[in-house]
Amino acid sequence: MNDTVDVKTLTIDGHEVSGRRGQTILEVARENDIEIPTLCHLDGLGDVGACRICMVEIAGSAKLLPACVATIFEGMEVLTNTERLQKYRRNILELLFAERNHVCSVCVSNGHCELQTLAQQQGLTHVRLPYRNPQLAVDASHERFTLDHNRCILCTRCVRVCAEIEGAHVWDVMGRGIDCTIISDLHQDWGSSSCTRCGKCVQVCPTGALFDKSKIGSDHPKYPDFLPYLNLMREAQ
Amino acid sequence: MDRSVLESDPQRVIEGMAIAAYAVGASKGFVYVRAEYPLAVARLTACLRDARRRGLLGNNIGNTPFNFDVEIRLGAGAFVCGEETALIASIEGRRGTPRPRPPYPAVSGLYGKPTLINNVETFANIAPIIRKGGRWFASIGSERSKGTKVFAITGKITNTGLVEVPMGIKLREIIEVIGGGVPGGHKFKAVQTGGPSGGCLPAEMLDIGVSYDALVKVGSIMGSGGMIVMDDTSCMVNVARFFIEFCMTESCGKCIPCRAGTAQMHTLLTRICEGHGTMDDLELLVELSDTIKNTSLCGLGQTAPNPVLSTLKYFRSEYIDHIVHKRCPAGVCNIHAPEPEARAHQNAGQEVVA
Amino acid sequence: MTQTITIDPVTRLEGHGKISIYLGDNGQVEDAHFHVTQVRGFEKFSEGRPFYEMPSLMARICGICPVSHLIASAKACEAIMSVRIPHTAAQLRRMLNLAQMVQSHALSFFYLASPDLLLGMESDPAARHIFGxxxxxxxxxxxxxxxxxxxxxxxxxxxxxxxxxxxxxxGGVTEPLEAFKRDEILASIPEAYKNVTLALNAYKKIADSFRAEIEVFANFPSNYLSLVNEDDSIEFTDGTLRLIGSQGGVIEDGITAARFTEVIGEAVEPYSYTKFAYYKPLGYPDGSYRVGPLARLNIVDSMGTPRADKELAEFKQLEKGPVQSSFHYHHARLIEMLYGIEKIEQILSDPAILSTHVRATAGVNRNEGAGQAEAPRGTLVHQYKVDDNGLITWANLVIATGQNNNAMNKGILQAAREYVDDGKFTPGALNRIEAVIRTFDPCLSCSTHAFGQMPLALTLLNADGETIDQVIRS
Structure with missing residues (x-):
């Protein structure tokens, strides 16, 4: 396939659209006002394709592709919202809700939570899986922010923003599989870590796992929109 | 299989790698070995030293401008690092988790460079093919799976060990002739092929010729070449649970379907083994299997449901026995454990408990 | 040979009360126990949570009086933060608390008690409910x-x-009061006055026909505890606790939340999951006391609002000294409702109620804190201990209904003596005994049984545990 042509034409959900070589399916879809749900993706951060919510069907292939990392090719036919994909998305959400302790009613992010909003959008009405109810701790050692592992979905946005944008790389993942847990530095208290207190991780966290201590009246919307601008400024240098 | 090649004939692997490097213009090679194979590491180290002394590795090999050297990298106990992008991450010093492909390693691999990444067994085949020609290799094996394959036969079988057989050979011949059949007067029940992510095949499947396609068609995989034979004392539900437990503990945790899905499947299978399973649980198992299989990021997750799906396909009656009749036909499962508290609570939410 | 009568609920998992009545050798009632048979675990699962989450967690204890828990909990947190909240915030919370008190008393009186009071305790069970x-x-x-x-x-x-x-x-509340909300509330007050006056008049008319019940419904001398202001007027949100004796004399005054556990102890009985509060210097069970509307009206000298003050004066004529019959809890509730409406009107008339200074912020400045408030049913205390990061290490709640336990037992005993004869239940026993419990408006009887009746089963057991009589309502 000749890949030197810069402009590609493809169809998404039957709409003919075009994009540039190297663009992801998600980028092209958003440019054309076609909504593909995402969770671990955030504009301004590198993509990891980890949550599997944005999987789309490609005509002629049995394999699903994650729209946030898959690049477009000429003549691609993408389906973003088949019944099969909807079912997978709801299953993934069920897995998330049963994995840790997500109690919306008393959570600081109630009403401003991406997980909650996504579940409502996807029409999730109940969780059929057994709740695991793991015993997870709260790290309140930081003077401004708190980390509640019960609400973490391991999207790694905090890891990425601290490593890629702030450059401090305080957060990373420890352990494997279901025991994965977000840690600061080498598993030290957040309050005594190399954290610069910039607050970016709090703003990018989709749930109430990372939150500002002063915002505990369910009045904690998050504003991660500054990230692409930060990237722009850094590139300009 | 790969381990035995590294232990007994590491030169073949190095030679194959050098030939491949020459073909694609690479100057650096890595062998990623499990740290649990110290003999393979020692023998490979000695082999590399020897090769360098003889001018077969290093700069200007054979007085040509071709440079190529090989480094050994040790694993740290993660099964998932057998996945190519996780392996690459591990060599780079990062957490051994896979990443989405494309881009494939051939385009962007180790340190972002185009990388050729293959099994030890594959590289070991290269020198003989170069020497004897492609037609010779193609003459062995089946139409789409050429050459030979090494299998590790174990379990309820008379002769355990490694065998190298031509592709296309019947399963029955491997098990009954080479393996010597099931000992102790027990009856053959199933053979699990392909390692922990493989499928379990019943007696009716013994006449298929072993090849990549044929195994996939009946719900298993070639995988690592593992072949575990089971008899009437094996409980297929417990077998499925055992392999899901493995996948659950080896899951890297990056993607949700594999990380949380294998854990949930394990919970459901444990319930069934303990006699608390319901037909709803079975339905959930099937639905979860489909989701995990189709949405997981890498091969570990994509194949983790295979033991469950294949045992459900060929041994469904055993699941029904556990769920409906509360008995384990093979007598393996301890099916009289008391009802766990949490289960009663969730049921209470669904109906008025008297 | 002693016999035991047990009132046992049938099935269902919440709001359950179980009553056991013990007969002596002579077939007369000797003792009665009111059991609470579930553990909720709030004090335990709060451990490890950040302390500022406690108000919203604790609100989940109850669907009728979550505001009481919000306020007591917030006050405990403020003790940990070492802050005094802005005056407007205190007034706003006071108004919220009073609004809750009005709706909770309305529920108790109209939905739970009025079917008995207005239709009669012998009336047709099929219609003896709110719809009736x-x-x-x-x-x-x-x-x-x-x-x-x-x-x-x-x-x-x-x-x-x-x-x-x-x-x-x-620290306070998250948002100040907007003018249009104040106006909306003020506009709803006239109708509220009309309704409570209607209820008061109706009650006073029928109160006479319940002379017999008034005599035996938990009618005994006891101590009383409630919050009160320095000027001896009634208080639901601030103030300090005062304990008075059965003759009306003050036993101890000025008890702050921080001193609560110094002064009040909690005993454990093997037959119930609620604790039994008592005044430590008098020991257990002599130090038992009653809380709630009856206690509050016995302790205060005035309500602080004109109409309610008039009603209070009339109320205090019911008996010489403190009003002891628990039947009068119903009357007390109506007076408190009237006060609540008047006080809300008073609070809203202050222009400072619209001030935007409604929240104080601080971190952890003490490792423990306690807060108390008057819930509709009585005094409520929250006590927390936290580590330096603000995570709860220990929580203790003293609930109003728990402080009335001994009184409820006494009341059931009294009623049982009236309504159990010769080792058997007289007809109407079930209703009467249940009606006694309802005077206290314990939090059990309301959650699921607003319509219909409390699931109860009275079981008569002998000393060997054999059932000899049973009355069941499912």
Whole structure:
């Protein structure tokens, strides 16, 4: 396939659209006002394709592709919202809700939570899986922010923003599989870590796992929109 | 299989790698070995030293401008690092988790460079093919799976060990002739092929010729070449649970379907083994299997449901026995454990408990 | 040979009361126990949570009085933060608390008690419920619904939800009061006055026909505990606790939340999951006391609002000294409702109620804190201990209903003596005994049984545990 042509034409959900070589399916879809749900993706951060919510069907292939990392090719036919994909998305959400302790009613992010909003959008009405109810701790050692592992979905946005944008790389993942847990530095208290207190991780966290201590009246919307601008400024240098 | 090649004939692997490097213009090679194979590491180290002394590795090999050297990298106990992008991450010093492909390693691999990444067994085949020609290799094996394959036969079988057989050979011949059949007067029940992510095949499947396609068609995989034979004392539900437990503990945790899905499947299978399973649980198992299989990021997750799906396909009656009749036909499962508290609570939410 | 009569609920998992009545050798009633048979675990699962989450967690204890828990919890948190909240925030919380008190008392009186009071305790069980009241006395039914709506509406306006509202946080409240909300509340007050006056008049008319019940419904001398202001007027949100004796004399005064556990102890009985509060210097069970509307009206000298003051004066004529018959709890509730409406009107007339300074912020400045408030049913205390990061290490709650335990037992004993004869239940025993419990308005009887009746089973057991008589209502 000749890949030197810069402009590609493809169809998404039957709409003919075009994009540039190297663009992801998600980028092209958003440019054309076609909504593909995402969770671990955030504009301004590198993509990891980890949550599997944005999987789309490609005509002629049995394999699903994650729209946030898959690049477009000429003549691609993408389906973003088949019944099969909807079912997978709801299953993934069920897995998330049963994995840790997500109690919306008393959570600081109630009403401003991406997980909650996504579940409502996807029409999730109940969780059929057994709740695991793991015993997870709260790290309140930081003077401004708190980390509640019960609400973490391991999207790694905090890891990425601290490593890629702030450059401090305080957060990373420890352990494997279901025991994965977000840690600061080498598993030290957040309050005594190399954290610069910039607050970016709090703003990018989709749930109430990372939150500002002063915002505990369910009045904690998050504003991660500054990230692409930060990237722009850094590139300009 | 790969381990035995590294232990007994590491030169073949190095030679194959050098030939491949020459073909694609690479100057650096890595062998990623499990740290649990110290003999393979020692023998490979000695082999590399020897090769360098003889001018077969290093700069200007054979007085040509071709440079190529090989480094050994040790694993740290993660099964998932057998996945190519996780392996690459591990060599780079990062957490051994896979990443989405494309881009494939051939385009962007180790340190972002185009990388050729293959099994030890594959590289070991290269020198003989170069020497004897492609037609010779193609003459062995089946139409789409050429050459030979090494299998590790174990379990309820008379002769355990490694065998190298031509592709296309019947399963029955491997098990009954080479393996010597099931000992102790027990009856053959199933053979699990392909390692922990493989499928379990019943007696009716013994006449298929072993090849990549044929195994996939009946719900298993070639995988690592593992072949575990089971008899009437094996409980297929417990077998499925055992392999899901493995996948659950080896899951890297990056993607949700594999990380949380294998854990949930394990919970459901444990319930069934303990006699608390319901037909709803079975339905959930099937639905979860489909989701995990189709949405997981890498091969570990994509194949983790295979033991469950294949045992459900060929041994469904055993699941029904556990769920409906509360008995384990093979007598393996301890099916009289008391009802766990949490289960009663969730049921209470669904109906008025008297 | 001693016999035991047990009133056992049939199935269901919440709001359950179980009553055991013990007969002596002579077939006379010797003792009665009111059991609470579930553990909720709030004090335990709060451990490890950040302390500022406690108000919203604790609100989940109850669907009728979450505001009480919000306030007591927030006050405990403020003790940990070492802050005094802005005056406007205190007034706003006071108003929220009073609104809750009005709706909770309305529920208790109209939905739970009025079927017995207005239709009669012997009336047809099939119609002896709120809908029966609405059918027989529609204007009273409407009044009840109206008063509940009045309170719930204020709660919703202020806290965004009627059940488990937010808004109350450690440090104050999250938002100031907007003028249009104040005006909406003020506009609903005239109707509220009308409704409570209707109820008061109706009650006074029928009170005479319940002379017999008044005599035996938990009618005994006891101590009383409640919050009170320095000027001896009634107080639900601030103030300090005062304990008075059965003759009306002050036993101890000025008890702050921080001193609560110094002064009040909690005993454990093997037959119930609630604890039994008592005044430590008098020991257990002599140090037992009653809380709630009866206690409050016995302790205070005035309500602080004109109409309620008039009613209080009339109320205090019911007996010489403190009013001891628990039957009068119903009357007390109506007076408190009237006070609540008047006080809300008073609070809203201050222009400072619209001030935007409604929240103080601070971190952990002490490792423990306690807060107390008057819930509709009585005194409520929250006590927390935290580590330096603010995570709860220990929590203790003293609930109003728990402080009335001994009184309820005594009341059931009294009623049982009246209504158990010769080792058997007399007809109407079930209703009467249940009606005694209802005077206390314990939090058990309301959650699921607003319509219909409390699931109860009375079981008569001998000393060997054999059942000899049984009355079951499912």
């Amino acid at each position: 009241v609405v059918a027989a006395r529609p204007e009273l039914g409407r009044a009840g619904v109206g008063l509940r709506r009045f309170g719930q509406n204020i709660i919703e306006l202020l806290g965004k939800k009627r059940i488990h509202p937010g808004w109350v946080v450690p």
